[in-house]
Amino acid sequence: MMKKILIFLTFTILLSSCSSMPKDEQDLTVSIIKTKSAMQLERGNNEYRWNNYDSALALYSKALSSSSSVDWQPGVIRSLVQISRTLDQLKQAEKSRQYALAARGFRESIENKALNILTQNRIAEWYYFQDDINKSLTLIDQAILQGKNLESEEAGETWRIKASILKKKENYEAALSAIDEAVNLDKKGLFLGELASDYYIKSSLLSLSGKYPEAVVSMEAALEKDKFIENSSGIAMDLYGLGKIHEKNGNSDKALEYYNRLYLFYLGSNNTIPDFLLDAINSLTNKENWLAEIEWPLS
Missing domain, CATH: 1.25.40.10 (Tetratricopeptide repeat domain)
Structure with missing residues (x-):
């Protein structure tokens, strides 16, 4: 019985302490926690x-x-x-x-x-x-x-997912139509991060369809958007994607240019150079990559 009374008193004290806090302070506390959650999601x-x-x-x-x-x-x-x-x-x-x-x-x-x-x-x-x-x-x-x-980011995401599904089914024309729907929605809503993803996927589909010049244009659009919103991982993917498209199209010099830009990007952002990038660079040259000898950061 005494234990129940103690629990009841503790609960009453907690309630009174909460109710004693001014409502505007309570609202501020909740707002701070919501902001914290949003930041954790973004990170x-x-x-x-x-x-x-x-x-x-x-x-x-x-x-x-x-x-x-x-x-x-x-x-x-x-x-x-x-x-x-x-x-x-x-x-x-x-x-x-x-x-x-x-x-x-x-x-x-x-x-x-x-x-x-x-x-x-x-x-x-x-x-x-x-x-x-x-x-x-x-x-x-x-x-x-x-x-x-x-009109929200989720609407464009739906069409991106459909494009990915159709890509897996190797129905590239239908996938391109789906990703164009995403582009239109995200342009209208000014959802730049989503738009960068749209252009990246569209470029991949165009490349698979053998439409290399159009694929380059789309990937460059993705790179432009990722730079604008300072999306580092997106920039890295776009640079590598541009290198691969040019390589597939037989333009080794242009491909190597993008691979080397990505190499410097990793150095400048203090990230480890991934093996797939080193392999891509070395596959296009008869000698070691000339950037490999650079000391970073420069003194």
Whole structure:
């Protein structure tokens, strides 16, 4: 009995201490925690783009905790989705599915069309990673119908996923039509980060279709957008992509130019030079890369 009384008194004290805080201070505290969660998500996204999946997972988990502590459902849902995506990259398919379903369950408790589409996109992606292409395509087509007239980043993401699915089916023309839909939506919404991704995927599809000059134009557009928003991982991918396109088109000198620019980019950003880049450079030269002898930073 005494234990129950102590629990009741403790709970009463906690309630009174919370209620004694002025409402504007309470609102400020909640706002700070929401901002913290958003920042953790963005930091996680940056780690994810650099393929640092363990670091990304840790940051997404922190974002989930922060959002949960103030019952911020949009933050909870976005964190769950990103955790699910990262677990897919870490080859933990079942855990990924559980987080995706949890995100979908939470979204049903709030009226937010963009978040509804986000969770539908994630589940379609999950089936894509399991190589169930037909199921993935069915789900993403449903998301497209649900997101009709939606002006948000999630609408463009839906079309990007459809383009990736069609690319896997080697239906490049249909995939190009899908990615053009994403480009139009993201241009209209001025979603520059998403637009960079659109142009990157479009360039890949054009290259696979043998349309190398158009692929270069699209990849250069991706590079321009990534530079504008200072997306380092995107810049690295774009430079490498431009090198590969020129190499496939038989222009070794131009390919080597982009590979060397990427080499300097890694040096300048204090990142380890990846083996795939060194292999690409050395495959185009009969001697060691002339940049390899540079001491960095310069004194």
